[in-house]
Amino acid sequence: MSKTSPAIIWFRCDLRLADNPALQAGVQSGKPLILLYVDEVNRGRDLGGAANVWLHHSLNSFSNSIAEKGGTLILRRGQAAEILNDILAQTGADEVHWNRRYEGWARDIDQAIKSDLKGRGLTVESHKANLLTEPWEVATKTGGFYKVFTPFWRAARASFTVDPALPGPEKINSVQGLESENISDWDLLPGSLDWDEKIMAYHDAGEAHAMQRLTQFLDGPIKKYDVQRDRPDDEMGTSKLSPHLAFGEISPRQIWNAAHGTGGDSDKFLSEIGWREFSYTLLFYNPNLASQNYKAEFDKFPWQSDSTKVEAWRRGQTGYPFVDAGMRELWQTGWQHNRVRMVCASFLIKHLLTDWRVGEAWYWDTLLEADPASNAASWQWVAGSGADASPYFRIFNPFTQGEKFDPNGDYVRKYVPELAKLPKKYIHQPWTAPEQILTQAGVALGKTYPKPIVEHKAARELALAGYKKSRG
């Protein structure tokens, strides 16, 4: 190994300088570095529209951060194996580092590249960076993976020691003169439409903003997290770190170290990190988690397909204000509150009897974070087809959930402005309001705001009967 042969750091879902083991290994090698991001054309699943927008901004931010340290981020589009070969031939690099990822298709690509390059005598190292525990590090006494969250998290917490997060490099010595593509040529933004600007008005991509958000959250909101995390009308109730985590602008280890032992509801908050870990374990051992029922008996479930109703759900026109507020929040901001995710998902699956994969695909396309593990595992959880899933008879009531968790209706008023003038007594059930109240509030049901597309009680009984039948 020559000191002058460069080392390649291949970035993927780890767009950060701090606590980045692959980058750290490269810097410590003392070699000139080639910092590479590949827009892979042979992904197993393309990123959704919203996620591409985040990626665009995140890469810009990351590129700037690298430049501030004296380095250069190289952008290339194509198959990673070909691009790596290209760069290896051009530069004589003899060392490659990356941080692990866990989708089946991605592991296939990474393993093939690793064995090819190792066979040619190169040093290739993959690093643990994006999870607290690798899926194979937490096993039951009989050697299997955990299928229930609570014992999984108990065992994980008992087994791991979380090392301090790595500081970012002081200075980066990049190989000069390498060809790089221009990110604007990748068309990650939606062209002539400007919905991306509207969405990004609510967010700031990038490592610095991720850390800022964590700091703000730990400064106050985490203390009341147990209760406030269920309140979509509280802007600051949750950390909103999910897109930052999905693109690796911040690591779970940084979050753990910053939050662990700080009292208040920090354990409750960290158990959400635990759910992310659990979901990745499920994905690792079930690569088709986003497309196949985890419980095979759901394959015979008689899903219905009413495209008009599904479209009403997507657009926030179901006639249930809490659901509609949620679906519009998702569309307008690229993010949706966790409590609302459950209610909206339950509505699609159990009130409209729609296959959970339809909802999973919509969230994949519209959520900035589009996490391959959490999205799939959570949809399966609501459907009842997943590991440690919600029981079939748990059907969220779309208006009592609103009355409970958005008691003044502020969340509804924000995203369903045509109902803004309704008194809180009726805001979650406008169809129960006297005609005079509706008129005063400027609401004409069926005209300015839809009547419920399904009747709750009947839909609930239908779902219960359907689930019961498919079980027998």
Add this chain to the structure above:
DNA sequence: TTTTGAGTTGTTCGA
């Protein structure tokens, strides 16, 4: 091998 206790987030009904 068998047993035992436990399992994210809910709703409805009737007393």
Add this chain to the structure above:
DNA sequence: GTCGAACAACTCAAA
């Protein structure tokens, strides 16, 4: 308004 029971068994994980 409030409280407990029913919803429904089943699977998981450890002893």
